[in-house]
Amino acid sequence: MKNTSVKKVVTIGGGTGSFALLSGLKKYPIELSAIVSMADDGGSTGILRDELGVLPPGDVRQCLVALSDSSLMLRKLMNYRFENGGLAGHSFGNLFLSALEKITGNFTAGVAEAAKILNVKGEVIPVTNADTKLFLQLKNKILLHGESEINHNFEISKHGVAKMYLSPKAKANPRAIEKILAADLIVIGPGSHYCAIVPNLLVEGIPEAIRKSRAKVVYNCNLVNKKGQTEGFTLDDYIDATEKYLGKGRIDFVTHNRGKPSQRLMKKYKQDSELVSFERTDRKKRHYRVLEADLLSTERIHLDKADAISHTRAFIRHDSDQLAKMLMLFLELGEYEGILRDIA
Amino acid sequence: MKNTSVKKVVTIGGGTGSFALLSGLKKYPIELSAIVSMADDGGSTGILRDELGVLPPGDVRQCLVALSDSSLMLRKLMNYRFENGGLAGHSFGNLFLSALEKITGNFTAGVAEAAKILNVKGEVIPVTNADTKLFLQLKNKILLHGESEINHNFEISKHGVAKMYLSPKAKANPRAIEKILAADLIVIGPGSHYCAIVPNLLVEGIPEAIRKSRAKVVYNCNLVNKKGQTEGFTLDDYIDATEKYLGKGRIDFVTHNRGKPSQRLMKKYKQDSELVSFERTDRKKRHYRVLEADLLSTERIHLDKADAISHTRAFIRHDSDQLAKMLMLFLELGEYEGILRDIA
Numbered sequence: 001m002k003n004t005s006v007k008k009v010v011t012i013g014g015g016t017g018s019f020a021l022l023s024g025l026k027k028y029p030i031e032l033s034a035i036v037s038m039a040d041d042g043g044s045t046g047i048l049r050d051e052l053g054v055l056p057p058g059d060v061r062q063c064l065v066a067l068s069d070s071s072l073m074l075r076k077l078m079n080y081r082f083e084n085g086g087l088a089g090h091s092f093g094n095l096f097l098s099a100l101e102k103i104t105g106n107f108t109a110g111v112a113e114a115a116k117i118l119n120v121k122g123e124v125i126p127v128t129n130a131d132t133k134l135f136l137q138l139k140n141k142i143l144l145h146g147e148s149e150i151n152h153n154f155e156i157s158k159h160g161v162a163k164m165y166l167s168p169k170a171k172a173n174p175r176a177i178e179k180i181l182a183a184d185l186i187v188i189g190p191g192s193h194y195c196a197i198v199p200n201l202l203v204e205g206i207p208e209a210i211r212k213s214r215a216k217v218v219y220n221c222n223l224v225n226k227k228g229q230t231e232g233f234t235l236d237d238y239i240d241a242t243e244k245y246l247g248k249g250r251i252d253f254v255t256h257n258r259g260k261p262s263q264r265l266m267k268k269y270k271q272d273s274e275l276v277s278f279e280r281t282d283r284k285k286r287h288y289r290v291l292e293a294d295l296l297s298t299e300r301i302h303l304d305k306a307d308a309i310s311h312t313r314a315f316i317r318h319d320s321d322q323l324a325k326m327l328m329l330f331l332e333l334g335e336y337e338g339i340l341r342d343i344a
Numbered sequence: 345m346k347n348t349s350v351k352k353v354v355t356i357g358g359g360t361g362s363f364a365l366l367s368g369l370k371k372y373p374i375e376l377s378a379i380v381s382m383a384d385d386g387g388s389t390g391i392l393r394d395e396l397g398v399l400p401p402g403d404v405r406q407c408l409v410a411l412s413d414s415s416l417m418l419r420k421l422m423n424y425r426f427e428n429g430g431l432a433g434h435s436f437g438n439l440f441l442s443a444l445e446k447i448t449g450n451f452t453a454g455v456a457e458a459a460k461i462l463n464v465k466g467e468v469i470p471v472t473n474a475d476t477k478l479f480l481q482l483k484n485k486i487l488l489h490g491e492s493e494i495n496h497n498f499e500i501s502k503h504g505v506a507k508m509y510l511s512p513k514a515k516a517n518p519r520a521i522e523k524i525l526a527a528d529l530i531v532i533g534p535g536s537h538y539c540a541i542v543p544n545l546l547v548e549g550i551p552e553a554i555r556k557s558r559a560k561v562v563y564n565c566n567l568v569n570k571k572g573q574t575e576g577f578t579l580d581d582y583i584d585a586t587e588k589y590l591g592k593g594r595i596d597f598v599t600h601n602r603g604k605p606s607q608r609l610m611k612k613y614k615q616d617s618e619l620v621s622f623e624r625t626d627r628k629k630r631h632y633r634v635l636e637a638d639l640l641s642t643e644r645i646h647l648d649k650a651d652a653i654s655h656t657r658a659f660i661r662h663d664s665d666q667l668a669k670m671l672m673l674f675l676e677l678g679e680y681e682g683i684l685r686d687i688a
Contacts (some may be wrong), residue, residue, distance in 0.1 A: 051431065053428075
């Protein structure tokens with residue numbers, strides 16, 4: 001069954017993972033909405049939150065740049081990071097969003113103005129307009145305050161997570177709810193589990209809307225586990241940890257990479273990361289179907305000290321175009337069966 | 345004699361004076377080039393020069409904004425000044441130009457990229473690409489270092505100026521020379537005499553090119569004298585002080601305001617400024633012709649704390665449209681005689 005109307009795709013994630021995903025998806029004739037987590041409090045973003053009292057611009061900036069159709073120079077500029085003096089560490093794009101928030105008087109209006117200036121395809125939607133903070137309580141009772149502290153703690157997998165929450169509580173941006181309810185496809189991830197995926201699902205109204213929506217839900221599993229954080233996670237563990245907040249049984253499909261990085265990259269990574277494993281034999285226990293493909297980027301990565309995105313992206317990363325192609329196949333093939341040969 | 349080809353107008357000045365002039369001139373179908381002084385070392389600009397090692401962006405920014413055809417929001421953004429934290433005092437547009445200089449590797453290329461992004465009508469040309477400093481030697485031997493120090497010294501008129509110079513010496517931007525030589529009309533000022541006009545004329549090659557050019561030269565006399573700096577200057581004193589660097593006898597026309605500010609404004613200004621005076625009776629001694637008109641802006645000025653331009657502009661200011669109209673009449677009427685009824 002084919003449908004010729006423009007399909008509505010909603011992505012849910014954070015900064016760098018969404019950047020990869022959106023860079024690929026924007027090439028297709030779909031209605032694209034990127035819902036972005038708002039719990040970042042580290043680096044340039046953290047300083048701007050503290051000093052200017054603005055909402056965190058970093059993840060939104062990356063999504064805007066991914067969806068921008070403006071000149072290469074303007075996109076370069078948005079990711080430019082100052083290296084010296086009082087500005088050191090600030091990404092130009094973060095200053096851009098913070099100034100627009102100040103001028104317009106609120107973050108969502110600032111993002112809309114930024115989208116116009118950057119000639120953005122689709123819509124970038126902060127998951128909430130609330131100024132909120134992410135907390136993670138370990139099973140040993142230790143409480144981690146803020147995304148930055150969580151992101152830099154490497155004993156999470158050792159002690160285990162008791163619970164995560166936002167404080168103060170945050171209500172969803174109504175625009176995010178609207179887009180989720182109208183979606184044909186909802187794409188969660190890739191992105192940091194604790195710092196990009198869960199913070200979206202902790203916003204009041206988001207999991208409820210996803211459960212209510214008639215969209216198919218795809219979860220893009222990360223390529224590697226993060227040492228000390230999601231260390232030892234299998235693909236199924238990611239789904240369990242995500243559905244804990246989303247609601248059990250809501251994920252329809254999961255993409256999983258079966259490509260192998262080069263020896264050189266594996267060596268480089270050995271101490272920090274491991275590829276996410278997946279056991280085909282457990283099929284019967286799963287309510288979701290797993291599509292495997294080689295999703296690794298073979299692009300050689302140029303590390304530019306002054307580029308805020310190349311800084312934070314991993315060396316082992318998704319091939320944006322491969323990922324987008326797979327998702328578009330999901331979307332276009334009503335029954336999905338035609339492409340499910342590879343599914344466990 | 346009328347000429348139907350597009351007329352070439354070159355303006356020479358600094359930040360706020362050029363802003364007013366260019367805002368008016370850009371409405372006419374002319375080829376407009378704004379040559380901008382590069383000696384600023386105060387405020388946000390000074391910090392960026394020191395910390396990032398960039399060329400001074402402040403004056404160029406104001407000219408780019410004046411000539412921009414982009415959205416009101418983008419122009420507002422360029423003049424937005426951060427108010428808190430480590431960014432306090434920085435104008436967003438200065439950060440924009442500094443980042444582009446860093447990305448492209450040189451200031452002139454950065455300005456060209458900025459002009460594209462801002463959809464600028466005409467061309468903004470830094471008078472030099474040299475990283476140079478302005479010096480003013482008083483007759484009492486005291487040496488003032490840098491534009492900022494000169495700008496904040498209020499004993500210049502008391503002691504008198506022995507000489508001004510740039511160190512290290514600066515060669516003109518070849519593009520500035522090219523535009524001056526091809527110009528139909530060269531417009532000097534309005535702008536701070538010591539900090540915007542003279543710094544352009546101290547650049548090697550600029551006065552020579554103006555003398556060589558066949559363009560008519562108009563000098564837009566400032567409306568008020570600056571206390572402690574050009575205190576007591578008559579219109580003729582401005583011409584003398586300018587031709588000291590430009591070469592005697594090169595100025596063809598001078599615009600002079602004969603409008604009177606309101607009592608309220610005069611009262612506000614009494615202690616800081618006086619209107620520039622002009623004695624009609626000395627006519628025979630002059631090689632230039634003076635056109636008098638009411639050139640005062642009656643626009644009510646809104647002081648916006650976060651707007652970098654409203655900050656620095658005077659309360660008594662030129663009416664951009666009146667000034668531009670007068671200059672366009674000069675340009676279009678070959679012999680200029682038709683509009684010279686008012687000339688002393």
